[in-house]
Amino acid sequence: MSTSIATEAPVDSGVDTPVDTVQDRLSRAKTASRAVARLTSDDKHRALEAIAAAIETGAERIVAANALDIDRGRTDGIGDALIDRLRLDDRRVASLAAAVREVATLPDPVGQVVGGHRMPNGVALEQVRVPFGVVGAIYEARPNVTVDIAALALRSGNAVVLRGGSAARESNTVLVQIMRDALDDAGVDPEAIQTVDDFGRDGARALMHGRGFVDVLVPRGSAALIETVVTESTVPVIETGAGVVHIVLDESAPMDWARDIVVNAKVQRPSVCNAVETVLVLRQAAPQLIPVVASALQSEGVAIHGDDMVQGLVTQVIPATEEDWEAEYLSLDIAIKVVDTLDDALDHIRRYSTGHTESIITTDALNAERFLAEVDSAVVMVNASTRFTDGAEFGFGAEVGISTQKLHARGPMGLAELTSTKWLARGSGQTRG
Template sequence: MSEGTREQVLEVAARGRTAAADLAPLPRGVKDAALFAVADALTARSAEILEANAVDLERAKESGTPSYMLDRLALSAERLEQIAAAVREVAALPDPVGEVVRGYTLPNGLELRQLRVPLGVVGIIYEGRPNVTVDAAALTLKSGNAVLLRGSSSAYDSNVALVNVMRDALEGTDVPADAIQLVPGRDRESVKHLMRARGLVDVLIPRGGASLINSVVEESTVPVIETGVGNCTVYVDGDADVEMALGILINSKTQRPSVCNTAETFLVHKDIADVFVPRALEALKDKGVTVHGDERVRSYSAEVVEATEEDYRTEYLSLDIAAAVVDSLDEAVKHIRAYSSGHTEAIVTNSQQAAKRFVSLVDSAAVAVNASTRFTDGGEFGFGAEIGISTQKLHSRGPMGLPELTSTKYVFTGEGHLRGV
């Protein structure tokens, strides 16, 4: 490893630690004013951001980057407006810092309170999605944390432009500019140094594909909040409304195929398969989706590709979907347990009993009943922009908003209380 790169990364982390200490006690008004300044700057300086993004896109196209990755990488004036609007939404959210999680007076008269406090320095390691650069900065700033941003080399120019704009905006506020920093370096060396900056970085959050997440989890000495890949499932129960099921399946798969909450598998109960599967295959074909199906699904159309074991494990992030006919709800749950990534599963049914059983048996971060998997999202849940969707059970699970970017501390107040035993 390059010693120079290591020193640069540790220097950025040290500055982040100082900024986090200065940021933590700031009141909500100061942080919100900084966020509004950031949002205004993103739209005012959109031309230079889009120019930098164009460089990234051209480089990605020349290297043969898949279309779904190009979609994630691309910015536009409209997307920048949406990103700025998300920053303003975060500013309008309640400040979690200082919130009393629980509090009471002990029998001995001590007053005990558990308060939310910032995590400190949060490192984000993510792939080619420049919107994450702004989302992460906004959420960490609002929750009183300093952020170290390490995006992929594919979005390097975009991320440099975005961070420069945000840091310049902070210069005119009472929030330290070092609350938002880009980790130096474009190769994997800087990522490794960030993962081993224990004592300077309090937590790492990886966002991206399975290989990135596994690498960070396995190699980091800094604590990690694991976000997971999105191999999501739509199960159409025997008591489903066919029109509702079609709408939910198409929306879950095609509304935006390149994101983690898109459906990658659909399962159909045998009792409704003859009615539903032919219509589903036709509707998916009309949207350009290739279906990878089991023998029973393939019996309805020669255009269905034979599904392999790997297909059911795959997060396609493209216009592909795996499919199977199952004999029961319990068989659907068994399939989900075997292949799902634990992100989001949906059931479409008119049976309250079936819905209740599905919810109780499926162990995923989110379970949808008669709704699209695409709703598993911090913005849709009212959290504002999200830092990621955690599929682990510690320290948080599901879409991670502001409260999930805090820890707690206990404050107890007495009147000269002494412990006797």
């Protein structure tokens, strides 16, 4: 048991592993990943059932640990919204266990044959889905992510190394311990779930630079966190989340679709990435559409940030500045801007969109097709609410995240996006001529 590298020793080892370095943890995850990759779908189902049951059994411990985080959060004055995200009560613990059971029932992507053919010389080629190996996750104060990511990683045959926010450290420590013990009971190497929370910033740094040990890194949280992970990591990253989402109201937009879709996209759940932040209205339709849409929004408690024309059409509008076009409010705020042409709308989107989701409300077929073709976002919609950009809505059964990058995965990610592929070639002595 080495403690020679004092700066790498855990600051608060709540997990029942020997005192070790962060590198030891990554190394043990990598070793465990090889066994996890070979588990059958049934094995993984059983392991996840064991985790769900252990979470239920451990509810009291989890809530007690969470209370310590909540208390510390209150002392530190982290604000009600964050306290709410942090909180695990009996109901939320039950839904954590339910989420694990749901992941357990998802079809196993591992072993799927996604392609193949016989080469002219007779060598049989087969492209099959295989786990990445070790999935790293860096996220913020939501302890539910600890369980979600671990379950998704395991279901897709991966080991996982977790780095949650320090605000949730007591909760995460207990959740990881419960999940590891459950794996052990189910006959699966508990080293397949690791936390590096107790190494503080060194833990995050080790994940981001863990080439050879961490196969892919998934950041979950604020735009700032994601930006840090993307720019600092030498490990491949799947960029998720940030959504400065636009809806364009074309001249031909039916009044009721415009109103209902904008209100739904803003109000149904304002704190998530697929909620609309900016509405662009074609000038010719502005006098008819804006008062109706704005009044519907205001009656739902939405604060409108608008340009000069919007201010002239609606009362109680906050004058919009450059910052409003850049804002991912994640709140009951919305920016509304009048544009002269569809080209201007497309220009605005090119400049301010984060490439997540954009929708146009129109009955003009040419404008609809142009919008679909020219907007360079993960999901481009016509006449539908941006809230549909979601793994469950897309029928994937689980929410691994929504990729806003173009490599590997784009848009809502299912379990298959937590796997890679490899080529198998079976020959009988063939050589290349």
